[in-house]
Amino acid sequence: MFSTVKDDMSIESTLISKERKNAKFPVEELTNVWDGGKEETELRRKIVKLFEDDPVLKSPPICTMTREERFTKATRKSAYIYRNLIPNNGLHPGSREFEHFSRAMPIENNLLVHMIAFIPCIKSFGSQEQVAKWLPLALNLNIIGAYAQTELGHGSFLRGIETEATFDKKTQEFVINCPKVSSMKWWPGDMGLNANHALVMANLIIDGKEYGMHAFIVQIRDLSTHMPLPGVTVGDIGSKMGFEAIDNGFLYMKNVRIPRENLLNKNSEVKPDGTYVKKASDRLMYGSMVNLRVNLPKSQAIDVLAKACTIAIRYSAVRRQGLLNPGGAEVAVLDYTLQQHKLIPQLATVYATKFAGEGIIKKHQAFLQNMAKGNISDLAEIHALSASFKASVSEQCTEGVEVCRRACGGHGYSQASGLPFLLCKITPSCTYEGENTVLYLQTARYLVKCASKQAADLPESIAFLVQPIQDMKGSITSLDNLIICFKNSAALCVQGVSKKVNEMSNKGLAMHEVWNKSSVQLVKSAKMYVMQYIIGAFVSFVTEVKCSEPIKEILQDLCCLYGLHYINTHSGEFLKLGVLSAHHCTLAEETEIQLLEKLRPNAVGIVDAFDFTDSSMESCLGAYDGNVYERLFDMAKLSPLNKEKVHQESYRHLRPFLLEGRDILEGVKSKN
Ligand SMILES: CCCCC/C=C/C(=O)SCCNC(=O)CCNC(=O)[C@H](O)C(C)(C)COP(=O)(O)OP(=O)(O)OC[C@H]1O[C@@H](n2cnc3c(N)ncnc32)[C@H](O)[C@@H]1OP(=O)(O)O
Numbered sequence: 176m177f178s179t180v181k182d183d184m185s186i187e188s189t190l191i192s193k194e195r196k197n198a199k200f201p202v203e204e205l206t207n208v209w210d211g212g213k214e215e216t217e218l219r220r221k222i223v224k225l226f227e228d229d230p231v232l233k234s235p236p237i238c239t240m241t242r243e244e245r246f247t248k249a250t251r252k253s254a255y256i257y258r259n260l261i262p263n264n265g266l267h268p269g270s271r272e273f274e275h276f277s278r279a280m281p282i283e284n285n286l287l288v289h290m291i292a293f294i295p296c297i298k299s300f301g302s303q304e305q306v307a308k309w310l311p312l313a314l315n316l317n318i319i320g321a322y323a324q325t326e327l328g329h330g331s332f333l334r335g336i337e338t339e340a341t342f343d344k345k346t347q348e349f350v351i352n353c354p355k356v357s358s359m360k361w362w363p364g365d366m367g368l369n370a371n372h373a374l375v376m377a378n379l380i381i382d383g384k385e386y387g388m389h390a391f392i393v394q395i396r397d398l399s400t401h402m403p404l405p406g407v408t409v410g411d412i413g414s415k416m417g418f419e420a421i422d423n424g425f426l427y428m429k430n431v432r433i434p435r436e437n438l439l440n441k442n443s444e445v446k447p448d449g450t451y452v453k454k455a456s457d458r459l460m461y462g463s464m465v466n467l468r469v470n471l472p473k474s475q476a477i478d479v480l481a482k483a484c485t486i487a488i489r490y491s492a493v494r495r496q497g498l499l500n501p502g503g504a505e506v507a508v509l510d511y512t513l514q515q516h517k518l519i520p521q522l523a524t525v526y527a528t529k530f531a532g533e534g535i536i537k538k539h540q541a542f543l544q545n546m547a548k549g550n551i552s553d554l555a556e557i558h559a560l561s562a563s564f565k566a567s568v569s570e571q572c573t574e575g576v577e578v579c580r581r582a583c584g585g586h587g588y589s590q591a592s593g594l595p596f597l598l599c600k601i602t603p604s605c606t607y608e609g610e611n612t613v614l615y616l617q618t619a620r621y622l623v624k625c626a627s628k629q630a631a632d633l634p635e636s637i638a639f640l641v642q643p644i645q646d647m648k649g650s651i652t653s654l655d656n657l658i659i660c661f662k663n664s665a666a667l668c669v670q671g672v673s674k675k676v677n678e679m680s681n682k683g684l685a686m687h688e689v690w691n692k693s694s695v696q697l698v699k700s701a702k703m704y705v706m707q708y709i710i711g712a713f714v715s716f717v718t719e720v721k722c723s724e725p726i727k728e729i730l731q732d733l734c735c736l737y738g739l740h741y742i743n744t745h746s747g748e749f750l751k752l753g754v755l756s757a758h759h760c761t762l763a764e765e766t767e768i769q770l771l772e773k774l775r776p777n778a779v780g781i782v783d784a785f786d787f788t789d790s791s792m793e794s795c796l797g798a799y800d801g802n803v804y805e806r807l808f809d810m811a812k813l814s815p816l817n818k819e820k821v822h823q824e825s826y827r828h829l830r831p832f833l834l835e836g837r838d839i840l841e842g843v844k845s846k847n
């Protein structure tokens with residue numbers, strides 16, 4: 176229907192090729208550093224290829240599909256991936272190969288909550304027999320489960336959840352009930368249409384006594400007809416800002432009976448006579464959330480910002496708008512210092528959070544190993560760190576994606592850029608797995624407790640909070656001094672708010688009021704604490720990584736930029752705490768600008784090193800060849816609204832006015 180408009184060799188693809196020639200470092204080596212070694216890059220590429228070459232996984236661009244089509248295609252692909260592609264290629268969950276597959280997954284998929292929440296919960300809350308029964312069924316998709324914790328009325332305050340599981344001694348069953356409309360489970364992914372089971376978090380009640388939140392496996396749909404079982408009302412909650420391929424659902428249960436064995440009973444058990452046996456700390460009930468807070472940021476936030484950076488930086492290198500030299504040629508917008516100031520710090524955020532996140536994953540794995548031996552002494556520390564890390568990373572990356580989107584001007588508003596999709600994908604990461612404010616407050620609760628202890632009684636990573644403030648020697652821009660600056664700031668924030676809390680409570684104010692009145696400073700303390708962790712982890716990585724000098728220099732520059740950008744955007748906080756002087760702040764600003772200029776020639780190379788395939792981004796602005804205008808036109812042609820030369824509905828509604836217009840214009844013509 177549309178004629179083809181093509182340039183033989185577009186100026187844009189020439190520009191991006193030039194950028195690549197000008198890069199001053201070996202891109203492939205940076206990819207290897209990003210992946211964690213050459214072998215990992217090879218393995219990841221093998222898996223990506225497996226997914227990219229598979230005809231079953233091909234589908235039209237998502238911006239041309241309705242919600243219904245997106246859900247249908249995502250379900251078809253996910254069923255195929257989990258049932259055929261993964262097992263047939265030996266991608267066993269837990270293997271290194273499996274780690275790479277989220278990067279290789281089609282741009283939209285579902286059954287994710289089944290894989291990342293339902294299955295891990297069976298493993299962490301189930302006894303050996305329960306794991307042996309449920310795990311193979313879940314892995315084979317013989318049963319599909321949701322993680323049903325949040326209710327219409329309660330998400331954050333888990334002690335407030337209302338769904339009840341009442342033990343019926345006579346029948347040896349639990350009776351599951353949502354007493355009110357507000358008790359209905361609401362939001363769980365995969366639950367609305369696909370799941371036939373749910374891991375339901377409910378208040379356990381035995382002989383009228385409440386025992387708090389426990390995990391139950393509840394069958395919600397018939398396995399042969401997929402019809403909801405008696406007592407179950409289940410469905411999709413409707414259209415959302417994003418996640419359109421996922422059936423986030425509602426689940427209302429009225430007198431749904433499940434066998435006694437369906438209480439996942441690794442940590443606590445109900446005996447046939449109704450005796451409640453507690454086998455481990457209540458806190459382990461929250462373990463599934465720690466697991467997700469540790470492991471989700473990489474795929475759901477950091478990789479998302481990495482894609483947005485790839486799109487915005489490649490586009491900014493080919494988008495020419497305006498002049499830098501009067502009378503000269505138009506320049507790429509990436510040559511403007513202000514454009515660099517928007518985008519290059521986002522790149523630094525990607526690197527900082529990725530390497531800091533790897534540190535947390537290792538800490539969590541060590542915690543799990545200790546837990547298996549019965550030692551959970553590090554639980555409070557890993558909870559505090561993972562809560563604020565999830566909050567900070569989701570916040571920084573979400574803000575970063577919006578910066579990237581706006582940095583692409585008008586085209587950033589088009590779905591064809593891929594950026595609105597990424598923004599809608601990343602935004603809820605600030606809410607799910609614990610709303611960010613609520614998580615920062617959890618971290619602050621731990622930090623305030625720590626502030627009243629002696630250094631010797633604290634974990635090594637926290638002791639600095641109560642130790643003397645360190646002096647910075649030399650320039651604020653050295654990596655060592657950045658660590659000192661952030662550690663001092665975190666310590667002073669925590670000490671300051673702890674003092675306020677103590678003073679208010681000494682004056683007789685009730686603790687809950689003290690807490691509410693201090694909450695602004697509490698959240699600030701948690702943010703500064705996790706920033707010192709991220710900076711410290713990034714500096715350690717940069718110092719220890721084995722790589723060539725040019726790569727080391729880029730990583731050092733990104734590390735310094737990350738710290739300085741944060742200081743420059745929060746200078747008031749550092750000045751108020753007395754950690755930095757006005758002179759320090761001026762130097763920090765000048766150094767940031769110098770770093771932007773230094774990193775600019777390598778910017779396209781750095782995003783190339785992320786090694787995203789074009790099909791994993793679905794972006795007309797971010798494709799490798801830089802042919803942005805042809806791609807935008809080609810994508811517009813695919814718009815379902817362009818199927819016919821004349822859209823019948825538009826013609827039908829506007830026709831009377833058009834005819835009037837025609838008569839007026841023809842009358843004017845005949846008069847003349
Ligand atoms: C691809 C996309 C997939 C998306 C999938 C999304 C899934 C979801 O969103 S699932 C739902 C996630 N929901 C949440 O994360 C809920 C957030 N709320 C909470 O975590 C808790 O309710 C709370 C901790 C905020 C409750 O606070 P509070 O009422 O003060 O707490 P408690 O009295 O129940 O317990 C306090 C005590 O417990 C410690 N603690 C809290 N959480 C944990 C934890 N995860 N691990 C270990 N310990 C924990 C807390 O530190 C307190 O300890 P003490 O200070 O020693 O008393």
Ligand SMILES: Cc1cc2nc3c(=O)[nH]c(=O)nc-3n(C[C@H](O)[C@H](O)[C@H](O)COP(=O)(O)OP(=O)(O)OC[C@H]3O[C@@H](n4cnc5c(N)ncnc54)[C@H](O)[C@@H]3O)c2cc1C
Pocket residue numbers: 288322323324325328329330331332361362363364418423603606607608609610611612613616
């Ligand atoms: C895309 C998506 C997927 C999800 N998937 C799942 C899933 O699979 N399973 C599941 O169970 N849930 C899921 N959820 C639900 C999610 O976990 C909750 O929405 C989340 O925990 C926040 O709870 P809430 O919605 O009740 O927010 P609220 O707690 O009501 O938050 C509203 C406001 O109140 C503030 N607030 C709340 N408590 C405090 C406090 N103590 N102090 C200060 N301020 C406070 C918050 O900061 C926020 O500004 C999903 C949500 C989304 C958006």
